[in-house]
Amino acid sequence: MPGTGTNQQVIAMLDELVRLTTLDEESPQSFKVRAYEKAKLGVEAHGEDIGELSAAQLTRIDGIGKSTAAKIREFIDTGTVDKLERLRAEYPPSFAELAKIPGLGPKTLKLVRRELGVEDLDALRSAIADEKLRALKGLGATREAKIAKAIERLGLTGKDRRTPIAEALPLARRLVADLEAVPAATQAAYCGSLRRMAETIGDIDITVASDDPPSIMAAVVHHPEATEIVLTGDTKTSFLTSTGLQVDVRVVEPDQFGAAILYFTGSKAHNIALRQRAIDRGWLLNEYGLLDGDDVIASATEEAIYDALGLAYVPPPMREATGEVPAAAVSAAIAAAAGDRTGEAERDPDDRPLPDLVELEHIQGDLHYHTDRSGDGRSPLADMVAVAAAKGWRYLAITDHGEDLAINGSNREQMLEHRERINALQGDYPEMVILWGCELNIGPDGGLDYDDEFRALFDYTVASVHSHFDQDQVDQTRRIVRAIEDPTVNSIGHLTGRYIGRRPGIELDIPTVLDALVANDVALEINGALDRLDAASDVVRRAVDRGVKLVINTDSHHVSELGRMEYGVLTAQRGWTPRELVINTWSQDDFLRWARSRT
């Protein structure tokens, strides 16, 4: 995941500080808790290794002050933090894990501990069985029963349950389509971390615009996916699906839709930054609009709200409070001062605008694409080429598996015969160059299929890992770098080989890999398959910082899979990818010139 090993450990340490301090201060809104959360975001956004930074240097990271800097240094130098040790002693894991129970917050937890001596899950269960919770101040039989039920379903609906985007996104799109079809609805959209293209999500947030909220609420409550209603009010209903995934639906007035989706898309930290800008101007920003007293400044669209706040529009995947708000302010200032040279000269060189972000309509071709020549391919060559041409692609690389991939691969004779069939099709598609390519298999030591001479015959190659996922980081890094250095390799496919929520990817020293990509002018793939999204957006952002070339692919194995390009582009946006770094946004001439310079 993001950052280096050291950064990951620091982030985990800060996360534990957040959780235990929430318990200690009895509020997730405690200023200390929020300070630690902000520090965590700062480390995540930093990207580069912080292991060698002094305390003074650490305080230059956004959200890290003197105290947190000292804790981070203490943690890196000694492996632990005194304050964390004290919190752990006060709130041992068996007690702290009770905070995962939905509906049981820090105040109630401490009350239960103080009044009933509850120290772990077993004790909590007995207290409920003995009907002791209902006697406590502020509780009753109803809350006692709710907590009992939440415990029963802990594994299914607990607060730290995460659902892979590949499971959640198709469901969310179905729900949005169903709700948009309700006559009372004028618009609907999924929001939350799903709209930001997070790899895993906690719940699905859907916003519906309507003048008739009761009709929408009724449609939600009776939706076939709503297995269990968690709560339902005038404008908000939450339900659980049969798999325990929570769906929150909110209804707003049609002219408040922009403010609502802005609010519900988050991230929370991004919203706070926006609200701060509103406060600075004497305004109020909430899910109903940007308000100056009783006057509505903007509410119908997200664009109008960003504009009123002096910000360029920030695409949802970038809304993680990792520098996009200041960058959007710079972009807006540049736009406002367009032509005004003096204004631009005075800009602080550190104040960078938003990148000229890659968008779906920039894409000119797909460069990781299978046919039924591959054992796992499911559509014939002619069909795969036809749907690609229908997309309007100007170039397409057919990259069936090389011979080293057991069962799915093709030997030399099969590949040469494949080339004939591809060349025969070319005449039917004058607008689209069809490349005879190959998905090479990166062996355990970095070796590739066939031999140097045969590999050099291909018009284009993508080299990927498909096996040996458990080598250590040093070996895996050496393996990938060796493949990158091979002169017949154009690009590296699905960098880590992960399947989100199912299989972790190989461990890599990312800076070393990125440096090798730059040095050898090899492109890094952003694979649009929802269960891969590999390279991950945080790796992409670090690649962008180094000027690594990128390529966004569908890795299609069937004619139905071309829609993945959108997910690849959104992942690229989440990694702040500018259009010019993405080789498959280039013109046909520019792309072919680059591809041929490699082989």
Add this chain to the structure above:
DNA sequence: GCCGTTTTCGGCCCGACTGTTTTCAGTCG
């Protein structure tokens, strides 16, 4: 605990829903 071209102290985002309450605290997002 962090932060500052209106501040080095006094602020720190905002609202829905529920259950237990007669006006609000807790939880959640």
